[in-house]
Amino acid sequence: MKNTTSFITAAVSGVIIDIVTKWIVFSKLEEFGKITLIPVILNILRSKNEGVVFGLFPGKTNAFIIFSAIAIIVILCIYVWSDKTHTMSNLALGLVLAGAIGNLWDRIWYGYVRDFIDLHVGDKYHWPTFNIADSLICVGVSIMVFTSFSKSKHKDAA
Numbered sequence: 340m341k342n343t344t345s346f347i348t349a350a351v352s353g354v355i356i357d358i359v360t361k362w363i364v365f366s367k368l369e370e371f372g373k374i375t376l377i378p379v380i381l382n383i384l385r386s387k388n389e390g391v392v393f394g395l396f397p398g399k400t401n402a403f404i405i406f407s408a409i410a411i412i413v414i415l416c417i418y419v420w421s422d423k424t425h426t427m428s429n430l431a432l433g434l435v436l437a438g439a440i441g442n443l444w445d446r447i448w449y450g451y452v453r454d455f456i457d458l459h460v461g462d463k464y465h466w467p468t469f470n471i472a473d474s475l476i477c478v479g480v481s482i483m484v485f486t487s488f489s490k491s492k493h494k495d496a497a
Contacts (some may be wrong), residue, residue: 342423342425342426343423343426343429345426345429345430345433345444346418346423346429346430346432346433346436346497347433348431348433349429349430349433349434349436349437350433350434350436350437350440351432351439351441352437352493353433353436353437353438353471353472353475354404354437354440354441354444356446356471357437357438357441357453357470357471357472357475358441359472360445360454360455360470360471361441361445361453361470364383364385364453364455365385365453368383368385369387370385370416371390372384372385373457377381379460379461380458380459380460381456381457381458381459382457382459383455383456383457384455384457385453385455386453386454386455386457386466386468387449387451387452387453387454388451388453388454388468389451389452391403393455400446400450400451400461402445403446404443404446407439407442407443407446408443410439411436411439411440411443414435414440415436416437416474417432418432418436427451427482427486428482428483428486430479430482431478431479431480431482431483431486432479432483433479434475434476434478434482435475435479435480435481435483436479437472437474437475437479438471438473438474438475438476438479439472439476441470441471441475442470442472442473444494445472448462450473451472453470454468454473455468455470456468456469456470456471456474471482
């Protein structure tokens with residue numbers, strides 16, 4: 340039960356945090372306004388992503404909606420059929436699910452994904468603008484990769 344709770348908590352709270360942060364930024368910040376949080380590193384900047392990762396393939400909103408819905412179904416199936424005894428794996432799947440739902444929400448309601456986190460190092464290195472949902476997906480996948488390597492090392496040692 341504890342592990343199911345971690346999955347559901349990660350998914351629900353992740354979606355809420357993503358949608359609320361997007362609403363705050365897009366309702367309170369002017370369209371081309373910028374808030375500098377950490378000079379030379381981090382800004383809040385409204386951005387509309389009509390593509391997928393890094394804005395690739397813009398204008399294919401319906402295809403991305405279908406792809407996102409399929410991804411959500413796959414994530415749920417993986418969870419249902421998985422060994423739920425590993426809390427970190429359940430947490431990771433919940434985070435990935437939250438990110439997928441958060442971005443799907445945007446595509447359905449707005450026709451694009453609302454990005455606002457502008458990460459850079461000075462003027463030389465600039466990461467494409469992203470959002471909380473993107474971060475949840477990256478953290479969830481990273482946890483999955485890390486736990487899969489630590490499990491294999493643990494099994495090899497035994």
